[in-house]
Amino acid sequence: MTESKTAPSARMTSLQRRVLIVAILSSFVAFLDGAVINVALPAISEDLGGGLPLQQWVVDAYLVTLGSFILLAGSLSDVFGRKRVLYVGLIGFGITSLLCAFAPSGVFLVVARGLQGIAGALLVPSSLALIISTFSGAAQAKAIGRWTALTGIAMIAGPLLGGIFVDTLSWRWIFVINVLPIAVTLAVMLTLKQEDKGTGGHIDVYGAVFGSIGLAGTVYALIEQGVYGFASPRVLIPLVLGLLCLAAFFFTETRVKQPMLPLGLFKVHNFWVGNLATALVYGALAFGPLMVTLYLQQVIGFTAIQAGLVFIPSTLCMLLLSGLFGGLAGKYGPRLFMAVGPIIASLGFLWLLTMGAEASFWLHLLPAVLLFGVGLSITVAPLTSAILGAIHPAQAGIGSAVNNAVSRIAGLLTVAMAGLIVGQHLDRVGFDRALICTAALMIAGGLVSAVGIRNREPAAAPIQTTMD
Template sequence: MVTETAPGLRLGTARGRGTLVAAVLASGMAFLDSTVVNVALPKLGEDLHAEMSGLQWVVNGYTLTLAAFVLLGGALGDRFGRRRVFLIGVVWFALASVACGFAPSIELLVFARIVQGVGAALLVPGSLAMIQASFDPAERGRAIGAWSGLSGVSTAVGPFIGGWLIDSLSWRWIFFINIPLAVGVVLCAHWIPESRSLAARNTRFDIAGSMLGALGLAGITYALIAAPEHGLGSFTVLLPFLVGIACLISFVQVEKRRGEPGVGHADRDGRPRRPAMLPPSLFTSRVFTLLNIYTLFVYGAFGGIFFFLVIQLQSVSGYSALEAGIATLPITLLLLIGSAQSGALATRIGPRPQLVLGPLLCAAGALLLHLVGPEADYITRVLPGVLLFGLGLMALVAPLTSAVLAAVEDEHAGVASGVNNTAARAASLLAVAALPLLVGLSGAAYANPVAFDHGFNQALWWCAGLLVVGGVLALLVRVPGAGERPRRGQD
C-alpha cells in the first residue's frame, strides 16, 4: 500500500493508543447497532404502531446503504484521506443516531436508518484501514489483533447494554448510546495521522456503479417487503422489482466497461477512467465466484435466523429484551474464543472441511431452534440450538475470510475482502426482505404469538435449506490453502 505518510505508529505511544482507541470506538458503534437493533424490534414496533414491513425496513434500510456504499467509502478514504473520511463518517453516524432516537414515526425512523447506513459506509472501512496504513509493520499485527479483540468485546456487551436500556428506559436509548462513543472518537482525533493512497490520487470514483447497485437492491427489497400487502402481481410490486433487476443488469454492464481499481487508464477525452467498484477480473477465478455464491447462501440464512429469533423469544416465548439479547450471547462468545483457533486449523488442513462442516452444523442448530416456542425454557429449548449454531459459525467464519483472500492475487486482497463483505450484507438484506413473504407474515403478525410462531418455524426450514446448499457448494470447489497462489480460472 503506497501512502503519503510513512507508517510508524507504535502501541506504546500516545498517538498509537489514541488511534487504536478511536478505531475501536467507531467500529463499536456499528457493531452495537448490529447486535441490539434486532432486539429492540418488538418494543419499537409496538411504540410506533409499525407493521411487519416497518420492522423489516428498520433493519434493511441500514443494511442497504451500508452494503451499497461501503466500497465507495473505502475508495473515498484512499483518495481524500482515511482520517478525514473516517471522522466525517463518525459524525454523520452520530447525527443519524440522534435522528433515529427522536423519530416520531416508523417512516422517519426508517429514513434515519438509511442515512445512518451511509455514515457507517464511511467509517467502517476507515477504522481498519487507518491501522493498516499508520502502524509500523512490526506493530501492525498486534494493533489489528487488539482492534479485533476489543471490537469483539463491544459486540459481546451489546446485548447486555441494549437489553437493559430497552427494558429500563426505552428502545430510543440504543441509538443515543452512540453519542458518547462518537464524542470519544472526536476527542482522540488529534492523535490519528492522515494517510492516503498515492495510486488513488488520479482515480475517478465509480458513482454510477454505486448508485445502480443501491437502486437495484432497493427495488428488489421494496418489492419483496411490499408483496404480502399488495400481492405479487400488483403494479406496486412489479414496477420496483423490474426497475431493481434493470439497475442490477446495468450495474454489471457498467462494471465490465471499467478498469481495475487504481489503474490509470484514460477515457477518450484523456481523463482518468473511473475504476470498477466490482472488478470483473476477480470473477475469472471460479473459486472466488463460488465462495461469494457460498457467502450469499450462508449469510442469507444467518440474517434470517437472527431477525426471527429475537422476535420469537420476546413475542412468543415471553422473554424480556435483555433476556432475548443474552440468549444469543453464546454465539458471540464462541466466535471470540474459537475464531483464531479455527483460522489456524484451516491454515494447517485447508479451509474446505470447515466450509462444509460449518453450515451443516448451523443447519442442525437452526432445526433445533424449532424447540423455541411458548414459555420455552432457556437451558433445554434455546441453548442447544444456539450452541450448535454458534459452533458452526465458529467453524466457518475465519476459514471463509482466508479462502476468499487466497483465491485472488495479493494486490486485489482489499477489494476481494470488500466484495465478500458486501455479498454477506446483501444476502442478509434480501433474506430479511423475502422470508416474511415466504412464510406468510405481514401486518402486525409479529405481535400475534400463534401466527409468528408458525412463521418462525417455517423460516427455520428455509434457512436450514440455504445452509445445506452452502455446505454442498463448498464440496464442489477446490479452495486454495494459505500457502498456495491462486490460478486464473482455478476450480
C-alpha cells in the same frame, strides 16, 4: 499510510496495536447498530405503529444503503485514503444515530436509518483495509481473527444491550449509545500520524446510482408484496425498475474506467468462492437470529432483556474462539474450518425445532446458541482471511468492500423475504419454516466451502480494474 508489517512470529508494534483498536472500534459501531435493533423492533412498532412492514423497513433501510454504498466506500477508501474515509464515516454515523434516536415517526426513522447506513458503509471496508495494509502472513490472519471476535461480539451482544435499554429506558437509547465508541475511536485515530493520501482516481457515480436504486426497488417489492401482492402496480413497478437498474449496474461496471465493483476480482478463485459462501452464511446470520428474537418476544412472551440474554453464550464463544480459529486457518488453511463451521451453526437452528409452546433456556435455547456460537467462531475469521488473502494488498479496500457488500446484501434480501417465508404474522409454523431455511443456507455455505475453497492459494497480482 506507511505500512508496518510483521513477520508471523513478531509481536505487534505500538502502531499495529493502535491500528487494530481503530479497526475494531470503527467496525464495532456499524455491526452493533445492525444487531441491537432486533430486540427493539416490537417496542418501535408499538410506539410508532406499522407492524411487520415497519419492522422489516427499520432493518432493511439500513441494509439497503449499507449494501449499496459499501462498494463505493471501498473505492473511496483506496482513492482518498482509509483514515479520511473513516473520519467522515464516524462523524456521519454519530449524527445519523442521533437523528434515529429522536425520530418522531416511522417514516422519519426509516429515512434516518437509510442515512445511517450510508455512514456505516464508510466504516467496515476502511477498517479492514487498515489491517490488511499493516499486517501480513499468519499475523494478518490472527489480527483478522481478533477483529472478527470483537466486532462479531457486537452482532451477538447487540440484542442484550438493546433489551436492557428497551426495558429500562427506551428503544431510542440504542442509537444514543453509538456516540461513546465513536468518540473513543476518533481520539485513538488522532494518534495515527502516518501518511495516508490514497491512490487517487475517479469515483463510479453511475454504479452507485444504479446499484442503490436497484436494491431499493427490489427490496421494496419483496417487503410490500405481503400487503399488496406482486400483481399490484405499487409492487410490480418498483420490482421491474429495481431489476432493470441492477442489470444496468452490472453493464455499467463493465464499461466505466474505475468500477465500484471490479468484476475482474471474481477471476480469483478463493475470492469468488468465498463470496458465494459469504452470501449463504450471512444471509442466514441476518435472518435466523432476527426471527428467533422476534418469536421469543412476540409469541413466547420474553421481555427484551430476556431475549437479549439468550445470545450471551454465543457472544462468549466468539470472544474466546475466533482468534484461535483465525490463527489455525492461517497455519493450516481455511477450507476445513469454512466447511465445518456453518454446518455446526446450522445444527443450532435445527435444535430449536424441538421447542414447544414454552421455551426452556437449558433444554432448548442454550444448546442451540452454543452450537450456533461455536459454528460461527469456526467460520468467520477463516472466511475473511481466505477472501482477503487471495487478492493483492493494494486492493484490500475494494476487496473488503465487495465482501462486506455481499454479506449485507444477502442479509438484506433474506430479511426482505421474511414475509414470504413466515407470513405477515409470525407464528409457530412460520417460525419452523424460518429455522429450516436458515439451517439450509448455513449447510449450503459449508458445502460450497468444502468443494470450492483452496488452501494456500497465493495472493493474486493486482487485478486490472480500469478500462483503457
